[in-house]
Amino acid sequence: MARKKLLTKSKYLVGLQCSKYLWVMLNEPDRIPKPDVSTQHRFDQGHLVGEFAKKRFPGGIDISTDDFTDNLRHTEKLLKKRKPLFEAGFMIDNIFSRVDVLKPVNKEEWDIVEVKSSTGVKDVNIRDVSFQRYCCEKYGLNIRNSILMYINNGYIRQSEIDPEDLLATTDITVQVDEATNGIQKRIENMSREVVSGKCPSVTIGEHCNSPYVCPLKEECWGFLPENNVFEMYGNKKKAFELFEKGIFAFKDIPDDFILNGKQKIQKDCDITGKPHIDEKAIRQFLNTLRYPLYYLDFETFSGAIPPFDGTRPYQQIPFQFSLHVVDEDNAASRHHSFLADGTNDPRHEFIDSLKKVLGNCGSIVVYNMSFEKGVLRALANIFPEYNEWVENLNDRIIDLLAPFRSFHYYHPRQKGSASIKNVLPVLTGKGYEGLNISDGMNASLTFLDIISNSFPEGEIGKIRKDLKKYCALDTEGMVWIVDKLKKLTFY
Numbered sequence: 001m002a003r004k005k006l007l008t009k010s011k012y013l014v015g016l017q018c019s020k021y022l023w024v025m026l027n028e029p030d031r032i033p034k035p036d037v038s039t040q041h042r043f044d045q046g047h048l049v050g051e052f053a054k055k056r057f058p059g060g061i062d063i064s065t066d067d068f069t070d071n072l073r074h075t076e077k078l079l080k081k082r083k084p085l086f087e088a089g090f091m092i093d094n095i096f097s098r099v100d101v102l103k104p105v106n107k108e109e110w111d112i113v114e115v116k117s118s119t120g121v122k123d124v125n126i127r128d129v130s131f132q133r134y135c136c137e138k139y140g141l142n143i144r145n146s147i148l149m150y151i152n153n154g155y156i157r158q159s160e161i162d163p164e165d166l167l168a169t170t171d172i173t174v175q176v177d178e179a180t181n182g183i184q185k186r187i188e189n190m191s192r193e194v195v196s197g198k199c200p201s202v203t204i205g206e207h208c209n210s211p212y213v214c215p216l217k218e219e220c221w222g223f224l225p226e227n228n229v230f231e232m233y234g235n236k237k238k239a240f241e242l243f244e245k246g247i248f249a250f251k252d253i254p255d256d257f258i259l260n261g262k263q264k265i266q267k268d269c270d271i272t273g274k275p276h277i278d279e280k281a282i283r284q285f286l287n288t289l290r291y292p293l294y295y296l297d298f299e300t301f302s303g304a305i306p307p308f309d310g311t312r313p314y315q316q317i318p319f320q321f322s323l324h325v326v327d328e329d330n331a332a333s334r335h336h337s338f339l340a341d342g343t344n345d346p347r348h349e350f351i352d353s354l355k356k357v358l359g360n361c362g363s364i365v366v367y368n369m370s371f372e373k374g375v376l377r378a379l380a381n382i383f384p385e386y387n388e389w390v391e392n393l394n395d396r397i398i399d400l401l402a403p404f405r406s407f408h409y410y411h412p413r414q415k416g417s418a419s420i421k422n423v424l425p426v427l428t429g430k431g432y433e434g435l436n437i438s439d440g441m442n443a444s445l446t447f448l449d450i451i452s453n454s455f456p457e458g459e460i461g462k463i464r465k466d467l468k469k470y471c472a473l474d475t476e477g478m479v480w481i482v483d484k485l486k487k488l489t490f491y
């Protein structure tokens with residue numbers, strides 16, 4: 001008989017998402033790509049929040065050693081002390097779980113406290129704690145309540161971080177009890193499946209994206225043709241409906257299948273291989289532009305722990321902008337930029353520098369204006385002296401995303417996306433390849449690394465250059481896009 005494999009709580013959650021994912025994780029882990037930078041950032045945020053959570057339990061003992069055997073040994077010994085334990089580990093049969101905080105209550109009971117960097121309770125958290133509870137009870141502990149501790153997004157930092165206010169709690173005992181029903185059976189099934197010599201065959205589905213995007217997606221979804229139904233703009237349910245009928249390619253969607261206007265354009269473009277151009281609507285958009293044109297883009301960073309006084313968890317903190325100015329039709333652009341040095345709160349310098357280069361008239365062209373408007377509003381709130389100026393800017397902001405989101409222009413190579421990363425290459429033939437920093441997430445994580453002095457002294461200059469290059473391409477790219485739209489419509 002095959003030897004049982006150890007099932008941890010994270011593996012149990014993987015098993016709930018997909019039996020194939022779990023099998024690969026336990027049998028052929030090399031097939032799983034390393035976490036991307038944003039997933040790694042989410043993990044790092046979790047660790048950071050965990051450190052603040054510990055401060056809520058004075059006298060607590062940390063057992064968060066990487067050594068599995070040490071962790072089990074220390075847990076066994078320290079349970080007798082009846083103190084809050086951080087990362088206590090329990091193994092029974094073939095299941096193992098650590099508990100973020102195990103808090104002694106009454107004479108012999110314990111509460112489980114699970115700490116998350118999210119801002120509310122999710123189903124996956126309930127399932128996570130149900131495994132911990134099951135493991136603890138099987139080990140012989142009396143568990144009273146299960147608590148979820150997470151980020152209070154209404155918290156505003158005032159001087160030092162206050163863990164009492166930063167972290168909210170919700171009692172999830174009832175939901176955890178419900179989720180524990182049938183857990184033994186589920187664990188048995190998973191344990192049996194993972195020792196099978198054959199990887200289970202699982203059809204792709206909505207479970208591939210929930211609760212987290214599966215890292216094996218590239219492998220499992222790789223059989224889909226180019227311009228497949230999952231690139232459909234908007235409603236993904238329709239895509240799964242088609243997939244279940246065996247229709248994978250956009251061009252194979254039957255004529256009687258109901259598509260909305262944008263999806264019909266997508267299908268027509270896929271069949272002809274040519275772009276859709278609504279000249280009248282594009283001209284109307286171009287008519288709204290007033291010279292001088294200010295092409296503007298912000299880069300921001302955010303995190304669970306508010307970095308400065310007056311900031312909230314996950315607030316977007318602007319640290320960089322790029323501005324290309326075109327004074328009149330056909331004139332060459334002028335470039336201005338700002339990149340904070342990373343030594344302190346960049347917000348005042350940011351807005352002050354922006355005010356100096358953003359003239360009093362002319363359109364401000366951005367890509368996805370809700371983002372830029374939101375950042376400006378937050379800056380005006382903290383620096384009221386800029387309030388009136390920001391109010392006036394709002395009327396000048398034009399969203400270059402609009403003609404693409406409305407499908408006034410659509411090219412099949414956009415693959416259902418109106419993002420500038422997809423629009424720029426198909427429209428102008430220029431793109432982000434060859435840049436060391438090529439997306440906003442990468443830019444913000446790079447800046448966070450500058451703040452935390454993670455780069456060797458000699459590299460900082462080059463990294464800052466990379467950041468400037470990336471942000472400048474976003475705004476210069478917008479200049480090129482507008483030029484191209486003019487040419488296409490003989491404007």
Ligand code: SF4
Nearest residue numbers: 018021208214217220
């Ligand atoms: S991509 Fe989907 S089917 Fe493939 S392993 Fe992941 S969850 Fe399972």
